[in-house]
Amino acid sequence: MSYDATSSLDADTREAIDIDRTKGDFHFPERHKFDAGRGLTEKTIDYICDVKNDPQWVREFRHKALQVFREKPMPTNWATKDLENIDFDIIRYYLSDGEKPKRSWDEVPEEVLKTFERLGIPEQERAFLAGVEAQYDSEAAYSNMKDELTKLGVIFVNSTEGLKNHEEIFRPWFGKVIPTSDNKFSALNSAVFSGGSFIYIPKGVKLKQPLQAYFRINSENFGQFERTLIIADEGAEVMYMEGCTAPKFETSTLHSAVVELVALKGAKIQYVTVQNWSSNVFNLVTKRGLAMEDAEVRWIDCNIGSRLTMKYPGVIMKGERARGEVISIALANSGQHQDTGAKMIHAANNTTSNIVSKSISVGEGRATYRGQVHIPKHLKGCKNNTECDALLINSHSRTDTYPAITVRGNQHATQHEASVSQVSEDMLFYMQQRGLNEGQAMSLAVNGFINDLVREFPMEYSVELKRLIDLEMEGSVG
Amino acid sequence: MSLVIKDLHATLEDGTEILKGVSLEVPAGEVHAIMGPNGSGKSTLSKVIAGHEGYIVTSGSVTLDGEDIFEMSIDERSRAGVFLAFQYPSEVPGVSNANFIRAALQSRLPKGEELDAVAYYKNLYSKMDLLEMDRKFTARSVNEGFSGGEKKRNEILQMLMLEPKICILDETDSGLDIDALKIVAKGVNAMRSPDRGMLLITHYQRLLDYIKPDHVHVMSAGKIVRSGGPELALELEAEGYEFLKDDALAPA
Numbered sequence: 001m002s003y004d005a006t007s008s009l010d011a012d013t014r015e016a017i018d019i020d021r022t023k024g025d026f027h028f029p030e031r032h033k034f035d036a037g038r039g040l041t042e043k044t045i046d047y048i049c050d051v052k053n054d055p056q057w058v059r060e061f062r063h064k065a066l067q068v069f070r071e072k073p074m075p076t077n078w079a080t081k082d083l084e085n086i087d088f089d090i091i092r093y094y095l096s097d098g099e100k101p102k103r104s105w106d107e108v109p110e111e112v113l114k115t116f117e118r119l120g121i122p123e124q125e126r127a128f129l130a131g132v133e134a135q136y137d138s139e140a141a142y143s144n145m146k147d148e149l150t151k152l153g154v155i156f157v158n159s160t161e162g163l164k165n166h167e168e169i170f171r172p173w174f175g176k177v178i179p180t181s182d183n184k185f186s187a188l189n190s191a192v193f194s195g196g197s198f199i200y201i202p203k204g205v206k207l208k209q210p211l212q213a214y215f216r217i218n219s220e221n222f223g224q225f226e227r228t229l230i231i232a233d234e235g236a237e238v239m240y241m242e243g244c245t246a247p248k249f250e251t252s253t254l255h256s257a258v259v260e261l262v263a264l265k266g267a268k269i270q271y272v273t274v275q276n277w278s279s280n281v282f283n284l285v286t287k288r289g290l291a292m293e294d295a296e297v298r299w300i301d302c303n304i305g306s307r308l309t310m311k312y313p314g315v316i317m318k319g320e321r322a323r324g325e326v327i328s329i330a331l332a333n334s335g336q337h338q339d340t341g342a343k344m345i346h347a348a349n350n351t352t353s354n355i356v357s358k359s360i361s362v363g364e365g366r367a368t369y370r371g372q373v374h375i376p377k378h379l380k381g382c383k384n385n386t387e388c389d390a391l392l393i394n395s396h397s398r399t400d401t402y403p404a405i406t407v408r409g410n411q412h413a414t415q416h417e418a419s420v421s422q423v424s425e426d427m428l429f430y431m432q433q434r435g436l437n438e439g440q441a442m443s444l445a446v447n448g449f450i451n452d453l454v455r456e457f458p459m460e461y462s463v464e465l466k467r468l469i470d471l472e473m474e475g476s477v478g
Numbered sequence: 479m480s481l482v483i484k485d486l487h488a489t490l491e492d493g494t495e496i497l498k499g500v501s502l503e504v505p506a507g508e509v510h511a512i513m514g515p516n517g518s519g520k521s522t523l524s525k526v527i528a529g530h531e532g533y534i535v536t537s538g539s540v541t542l543d544g545e546d547i548f549e550m551s552i553d554e555r556s557r558a559g560v561f562l563a564f565q566y567p568s569e570v571p572g573v574s575n576a577n578f579i580r581a582a583l584q585s586r587l588p589k590g591e592e593l594d595a596v597a598y599y600k601n602l603y604s605k606m607d608l609l610e611m612d613r614k615f616t617a618r619s620v621n622e623g624f625s626g627g628e629k630k631r632n633e634i635l636q637m638l639m640l641e642p643k644i645c646i647l648d649e650t651d652s653g654l655d656i657d658a659l660k661i662v663a664k665g666v667n668a669m670r671s672p673d674r675g676m677l678l679i680t681h682y683q684r685l686l687d688y689i690k691p692d693h694v695h696v697m698s699a700g701k702i703v704r705s706g707g708p709e710l711a712l713e714l715e716a717e718g719y720e721f722l723k724d725d726a727l728a729p730a
């Protein structure tokens with residue numbers, strides 16, 4: 001398929017375009033008005049602050065983070081050596097168009113439209129992904145939602161706006177759930193973050209509709225270093241959804257996001273992610289939630305894309321009877337390593353945590369589960385339940401499990417179950433005898449394996465998820 | 479429809495011969511029973527016809543309406559009309575009974591055509607009613623946690639829904655109490671038709687009280703050694719398989 005992105009553009013624009021045609025699925029004719037250049041120095045930080053017009057304290061915050069980033073070693077003593085393939089000097093740490101990408105539906109490649117069909121992507125999302133403005137005005141959808149939310153007192157802006165215009169709300173928690181020095185990549189994010197969602201839900205406000213990441217349109221789309229902070233005040237409830245099932249093309253090879261959640265007394269935050277970055281991306285994410293008294297933080301996470309994902313959503317249960325949960329699905333195909341898990345830190349009495357992780361390794365894919373559960377001696381009545389199941393499809397598929405459970409004191413209950421299995425030959429024969437070919441049988445078996453977790457995702461995603469897994473399974477048999 | 483098995487020889491993967499020249503014809507509209515002692519190769523015969531990869535066909539042929547089934551993959555045979563009611567049906571965790579049967583029916587439709595959901599459920603419920611199966615079985619994962627009897631009934635349900643040309647029932651009666659047996663027989667009998675053939679593999683005469691066969695064959699040491707009418711089953715019931723030691727390889 002030949003799609004010439006430059007054909008309909010004028011000479012100046014064509015010159016300004018820098019498109020990498022060697023990888024990815026489809027290309028935006030992008031015009032980068034703001035470009036920090038390659039590599040990371042103090043100048044890069046200042047460039048970013050200047051473009052954004054960041055307050056002085058943010059500028060200082062970023063500079064300090066750069067120092068921390070430089071001091072910290074790569075964690076290859078425990079993580080994969082593949083991390084050494086990241087070349088920090090060629091990465092562009094800040095790119096912006098200044099305006100949203102615009103395209104009409106006729107300019108969208110046929111293959112892209114077909115992918116949307118096959119995955120059952122909702123109309124609004126298709127428009128956003130294709131950079132189309134005309135037909136499905138996502139900007140309009142966004143402004144409508146903004147009006148509703150403003151009436152309720154909800155704040156839903158990007159990180160730059162959040163820190164500049166709502167400092168009194170966000171600054172107290174910014175960098176508290178995940179300090180700059182938490183790890184090398186949270187330090188990196190703290191230095192160059194841009195984009196992401198800053199959300200505040202007032203006391204008692206329980207949002208009925210989930211907030212979608214793509215509603216928040218701004219010029220820094222597909223942020224490499226997104227910074228998200230969600231604060232649910234006492235008794236508030238919110239569900240936030242990010243990511244999508246369509247493969248995302250990125251010139252950048254490194255994505256390092258930080259997500260901080262704060263659920264105050266009696267509040268509930270659910271954060272749903274479906275990640276399907278293209279296969280050249282290093283996706284290194286730090287996600288953590290703080291749950292106060294009677295509050296709940298729930299991570300519902302699905303990782304299908306990227307070359308390497310390292311992500312361990314965590315919950316610190318700081319108030320009595322707080323609850324933390326991580327529901328995780330990972331699919332690793334050839335050339336992929338999904339290194340995921342969860343961290344549950346119990347810091348108050350009668351707190352409960354639940355981890356359910358299911359991974360599928362296909363071809364030569366590698367899935368790793370790392371789980372940390374920490375219950376200290378002085379606490380009483382805490383409970384943790386962990387279940388991690390791995391499914392190996394082919395003979396070279398790989399899975400590893402590293403549970404680290406530290407429970408001290410008495411009057412606690414901890415349960416850990418793990419399993420590794422293959423799709424049984426008998427089961428495949430049974431399904432084929434009913435008329436399903438090998439590929440269909442395998443898909444059905446895999447969907448069955450993750451079925452109870454897929455049901456946790458909002459409906460819009462669960463249909464796409466099933467189809468996406470079917471697509472990934474194609475070609476894995478035979 | 480007719481299933482014609484001609485001098486079929488098959489071995490295990492290690493070369494041990496299990497089927498040593500089986501010849502049998504099941505014409506449309508007839509019910510044939512195969513009986514025989516353990517190890518005679520009855521179950522193996524059913525698996526070889528279905529296409530199980532654990533067996534190697536060394537010679538002979540099996541045709542369905544003149545078409546060579548060995549040219550077909552497991553699922554192609556199924557879509558051509560071969561149905562095997564398993565002796566030990568597999569569990570399929572996380573896949574509901576309704577979705578599983580639906581996927582099986584969908585696979586038989588031409589590409590692009592979608593199964594009509596309303597008609598499907600109507601059909602499914604009526605067959606479940608015939609088999610006195612509680613509606614809750616539609617949402618349960620296929621065979622997961624089912625009792626032996628429930629699994630066998632689920633096999634018959636699938637058979638009723640898929641409407642095959644040749645039904646091979648591999649020891650469907652094993653592990654069933656009388657009441658369950660009667661219901662299974664009801665389902666099987668409901669499928670008797672001039673276009674359909676049936677092959678019942680069983681140890682015991684009891685099943686044949688409820689599903690009356692047209693012909694009975696006795697299999698021993700990988701071959702069919704005797705054939706007769708329904709009275710042959712009664713004779714076996716009375717005499718046991720001892721007679722085979724004398725008759726052994728004498729052709730029927």
